[in-house]
Amino acid sequence: xxxxxxxxxxxxxxxxxxxxxxxxxxxxxxxxxxxxxxxxxxxxxxxxxxxxxxxxxxxxxxxxxxxxxxxxxxxxxxxxxxxxxxxxxxxxxxxxxxxxxxxxxxxxxxxxxxxxxxxxxxxxxxxxxxxxxxxxxxxxxxxxxxxxxxxxxxxxxxxxxxxxxxxxxxxxxxxxxxxxxxxxxxxxxxxxxxxxxxxxxxxxxxxxxxxxxxxxxxxxxxxxxxxxxxxxxxxxxxxxxxxxxxxxxxxxxxxxxxxxxxxxxxxxxxxxxxxxxxxxxxxxxxxxxxxxxxxxxxxxxxxxxxxxxxxxxx
Amino acid sequence: xxxxxxxxxxxxxxxxxxxxxxxxxxxxxxxxxxxxxxxxxxxxxxxxxxxxxxxxxxxxxxxxxxxxxxxxxxxxxxxxxxxxxxxxxxxxxxxxxxxxxxxxxxxxxxxxxxxxxxxxxxxxxxxxxxxxxxxxxxxxxxxxxxxxxxxxxxxxxxxxxxxxxxxxxxxxxxxxxxxxxxxxxxxxxxxxxxxxxxxxxxxxxxxxxxxxxxxxxxxxxxxxxxxxxxxxxxxxxxxxxxxxxxxxxxxxxxxxxxxxxxxxxxxxxxxxxxxxxxxxxxxxxxxxxxxxxxxxxxxxxxxx
Numbered sequence: 001x002x003x004x005x006x007x008x009x010x011x012x013x014x015x016x017x018x019x020x021x022x023x024x025x026x027x028x029x030x031x032x033x034x035x036x037x038x039x040x041x042x043x044x045x046x047x048x049x050x051x052x053x054x055x056x057x058x059x060x061x062x063x064x065x066x067x068x069x070x071x072x073x074x075x076x077x078x079x080x081x082x083x084x085x086x087x088x089x090x091x092x093x094x095x096x097x098x099x100x101x102x103x104x105x106x107x108x109x110x111x112x113x114x115x116x117x118x119x120x121x122x123x124x125x126x127x128x129x130x131x132x133x134x135x136x137x138x139x140x141x142x143x144x145x146x147x148x149x150x151x152x153x154x155x156x157x158x159x160x161x162x163x164x165x166x167x168x169x170x171x172x173x174x175x176x177x178x179x180x181x182x183x184x185x186x187x188x189x190x191x192x193x194x195x196x197x198x199x200x201x202x203x204x205x206x207x208x209x210x211x212x213x214x215x216x217x218x219x220x221x222x223x224x225x226x227x228x229x230x231x232x233x234x235x236x237x238x239x240x241x242x243x244x245x246x247x248x249x250x251x252x253x254x255x256x257x258x259x260x261x262x263x264x265x266x267x268x269x270x271x272x273x274x275x276x277x278x279x280x281x282x283x284x285x286x287x288x289x290x291x292x293x294x295x296x297x298x299x300x301x302x303x304x305x306x307x308x309x310x311x312x313x314x
Numbered sequence: 315x316x317x318x319x320x321x322x323x324x325x326x327x328x329x330x331x332x333x334x335x336x337x338x339x340x341x342x343x344x345x346x347x348x349x350x351x352x353x354x355x356x357x358x359x360x361x362x363x364x365x366x367x368x369x370x371x372x373x374x375x376x377x378x379x380x381x382x383x384x385x386x387x388x389x390x391x392x393x394x395x396x397x398x399x400x401x402x403x404x405x406x407x408x409x410x411x412x413x414x415x416x417x418x419x420x421x422x423x424x425x426x427x428x429x430x431x432x433x434x435x436x437x438x439x440x441x442x443x444x445x446x447x448x449x450x451x452x453x454x455x456x457x458x459x460x461x462x463x464x465x466x467x468x469x470x471x472x473x474x475x476x477x478x479x480x481x482x483x484x485x486x487x488x489x490x491x492x493x494x495x496x497x498x499x500x501x502x503x504x505x506x507x508x509x510x511x512x513x514x515x516x517x518x519x520x521x522x523x524x525x526x527x528x529x530x531x532x533x534x535x536x537x538x539x540x541x542x543x544x545x546x547x548x549x550x551x552x553x554x555x556x557x558x559x560x561x562x563x564x565x566x567x568x569x570x571x572x573x574x575x576x577x578x579x580x581x582x583x584x585x586x587x588x589x590x591x592x593x594x595x596x597x598x599x600x601x602x603x604x605x606x607x608x609x610x611x612x613x614x615x616x617x618x
Contacts, residue, residue, distance in 0.1 A: 053443050055618065075345060075447060083443040089436045093365055105351040108344040108445040117338055124335055134366070150440060155338035187335040 001067050003158060003190050004030040004052060008061035011047050011214075022047040024214040025061065030192065034184035036201035036208045036222075037194045044214040045194040046086060049160050052192075053083055066157060079108060082151030086162040086194075088143065092136030096127055096146045099135065100153050107154035114153070121149045125179065141172040148176070152183070158190045159183065165200055177204050231292040234262040234275055237285035246278040247271070263292070348446040349454050356458035360424050372423040377466045380413045380420075384470030388477030406474045406495045407575040410467065410506055411568050417510050418535035418563075420463060425514030426527040428455050433522035438618035452613040456515055456606055463507035471499050498574035506567055509598045510535075512605025513563065519612045539564040543583045551587075559587035560597045569594020 011023040022044045039045050050056040052065050054074025063070045065077045091099065097118055104114035122131045125145040130138070135146060144164065151159055164180060165173045181204050184191040195201050201208055201222075208225050210217040218225075236243055237260065244262045247254035252274060253265035264271050272289065279286040355364075361377075362369030387404035404412055432438050441451055475492045482488030514531045521527035542562035545551065551558065559565055568581030573595035584591055 055439075055442055075445060078443055079342065079344060079445045081443075083439075085436075085439050085443075087436060087439075089439045091431050091435045091437050093369070093431070098364060102351075102355055103440055103444065105355075106348045106441055106444045106446045108342045108347050109338070110341060110343055110347065111351065113338065113340045120336055152335075154342075154444075183335065187337070 002029040003032045004028075004063070004065050004192070006061065006063040009048075009051065009058050009063055010060045011044070011051060011056070012059045022214050023051070023058070026211065026214065026216050027061075028209055028216050028219050030209060030219070031207070032190040033206045034181065034191045034193065034204055036205035037192055037211065038198060038201045038208055039194075039196065039211040039217075041196050043196075043211050045196075045211065046162055047214075048211070049083070049162055049192070049194060052160065053078055053081060079154075080157045082154065082156035082159045082189075084147045084151040084159070084161045084164055086166060090135045090138075090143055090146055093134055095134055096122055096131040096138075096142075096149070100146065100150050103150045104153040109154055117153050117155070118149075121153045122146075124152070125149045126175065140167040141169065144168060144172070144176060148179070152189075156189060158192065161191065161193045163195055164193060165195070165197070173200070180204050230265065230267060232264040232266045232271055232275070233257075233288075233290045233292050234264055235287040235290075236260055236262070236279065237287060239282055239284045242282055243275070243278055243284060246282065247274060250274050250278070260287075266291075345445045345447065345450065348444065349450045352441075352446065352451065352454040353457050353461075356428055356455055357461055360428060360458055360462035369427070373420065373462075373466075376416050376420045376423065377469075380416045380466055381470045381473070383412055384409065384473040384477075388473055388481070391477055391481045404474070406471055406478075406499055407571065407577060408580060409471055409474060410502060410571050411564070411580055413467070413470075414564050414567055415536075417463065417467070417506065417567075418532065420466060421459070421510050421514035422528050422531045422535070424462065425459060425511065425518040425531060426521075426524045428459055429515060429518040430522050430524045430527060433519075433616070434524075436618070438616065442618045448613045448616075448618075449610050452519075452606075452610045456511065456609055459511040459515060460504070460507045463511055464503050467503045467507060468499075471503065475499070495575070502570050502574040505570055505595075505598050505602060508602035509566065509605070510563070512602050512609070516605045516608050516612070519609055519616075535563050538562065539583070543581075546583045547586050556587050556589065559583045559589055560594065566594050566598040566601065570598045 005028075007027050009023050009026040010021075012018075013020045013022055024044075026044075026048070037045050037048065047056065051058050051063055052070060054070045054077055057071070066080060068077050070077060094102075100122060101114045101118040104117055105111060109117060122145075125148050127142060127145050127149065130142060135143065138146070144167070148161070148164065151161070161180065165176050168176055177200060180191060180193060183189050184204075193201065193204060205222055207219070207221050209219045234243065240256050240258075240260050240262050244254045244256045247262070247264060252271055255263055257263045264275065266272075275289060276286070278284075358364055359369075361373045362371070383404045410417070432441070438451075442448055475495060478492045478495075479485065479488035482491065513534060517530045517534065518527045521530055539562045542558055542565070546556065546559045546562075549555075562581075562583045565581050565583035565587075568579040568584050569591035572579040572584070572591040579585060579591055584594055
């Protein structure tokens with residue numbers, strides 16, 4: 001049984017000129033794991049999540065979550081799903097502890113269990129002493145953590161995250177992505193992450209669902225999106241020219257790519273040793289060797305029959 | 315790889331740190347528990363409990379003001395003895411109309427507090443993505459304000475009743491005098507609390523900005539009652555038009571009290587309109603029910 005299944009899911013928001021078509025006959029099946037829902041701003045990601053939660057009724061088509069139909073079993077779905085909305089949704093005058101414990105009870109947890117889970121989950125997302133202070137004084141990073149904590153507090157089977165790294169600085173983003181990754185892998189909670197940032201999806205997800213203009217572009221494992229290209233990227237501190245020359249002499253196809261990068265064709269593992277040896281002989285500081293991959297961006301950039309992309313690639 | 319939490323907590327930049335995640339296998343009480351706990355939590359929040367010191371000022375000050383007349387009345391009675399029994403201006407029969415302005419102010423202060431914050435800060439999204447349903451939210455908030463207001467009004471009336479019992483020369487006579495008042499007090503207080511709360515909550519639900527909704531509520535109670543009274547008393551309204559008297563919230567309250575306790579009402583809108591006080595009492599009940607329905611419908615459609 002798939003975790004999430006939709007069938008010709010369509011959502012049209014009423015408005016002038018026929019309104020806005022947010023989802024256009026979207027049919028997709030999503031299996032448990034960490035799944036990235038990727039698309040430009042306005043591609044229909046948030047609408048998709050809200051329909052899954054039963055917060056929004058689709059114009060036509062159907063969707064099921066955890067085997068339950070969203071139209072008829074919204075309540076039971078919401079009991080076992082955690083939702084982290086994109087926008088700021090926190091009341092400034094409550095403390096994180098009070099808010100999260102209150103929301104845990106709103107999910108049906110008894111009072112003492114709600115308090116215990118709140119303490120656990122706030123520590124888990126990295127809020128310590130500040131959890132007893134009103135949320136109004138929190139930084140964006142702390143607010144995002146509170147939002148994640150309230151989504152996790154009732155130990156959901158599925159976590160729906162809408163742009164979880166919104167407004168975070170680079171280190172905050174790394175920590176958030178790391179936390180999402182661990183939530184999905186170590187704690188057995190299925191995760192659906194929405195993002196318009198492909199780099200984040202690549203770092204966290206096993207499976208990617210790409211939507212554009214409310215239509216399914218592609219749904220496949222991350223590996224098939226980002227398969228190896230058969231090229232190694234070698235980064236050195238200096239002497240990229242010398243390294244490339246040495247490798248060519250040794251019989252490899254190599255070329256310089258920028259002042260500190262060398263690209264090496266690699267059909268097997270032999271180039272790794274050759275690169276190491278060349279760097280050692282020359283006394284070069286070898287910073288990293290990385291297999292170059294296709295990038296998820298290519299999906300949006302190169303799709304030939306991509307009709308709905310006009311103006312949506314923000 | 316995990317360091318003790320104290321080490322991380324002390325670091326200058328907060329960091330997301332893994333201390334292990336534990337699942338939850340305990341009971342899930344579902345929607346019913348969500349409703350009851352939203353009700354009790356909102357009831358506490360109505361008195362500012364758990365919301366910081368400043369949130370307590372308005373509710374407790376107003377509760378104190380509604381209490382004051384009852385304490386004074388009992389005190390005067392006790393000091394002056396039997397002789398002034400009939401002179402004491404405040405009795406259980408006219409208590410609600412005596413504190414009507416405080417009731418209006420309590421609703422003005424607390425109805426926007428209960429609903430506005432969740433709308434302004436989009437907290438409804440967090441509620442409605444849980445076991446709680448939209449209707450449950452409206453019912454719990456309505457119930458909380460009605461209970462809070464009823465509580466604020468019951469305590470002084472209880473003091474008045476005890477005053478009657480203990481100021482009497484003989485306890486049996488005191489009890490005999492107080493007992494028949496219990497049911498009218500309960501009914502009139504609950505209905506009054508419900509219709510005042512309902513009006514305040516409906517306005518607060520449609521006007522999320524606190525200052526505007528508070529202004530609109532106070533205008534509804536004070537200005538509407540004033541205008542209607544002037545119309546009824548000065549206007550010599552003919553038959554269908556004299557029923558505008560039913561728009562006066564204080565007239566509804568007065569009619570309710572008169573119907574429950576008997577006697578003659580004090581409110582000029584009621585007496586001068588020539589309409590039976592029972593019609594005003596019925597009007598109060600209708601307003602209580604209709605506002606609840608409107609509130610539920612509003613929360614079914616509100617965007618979250």
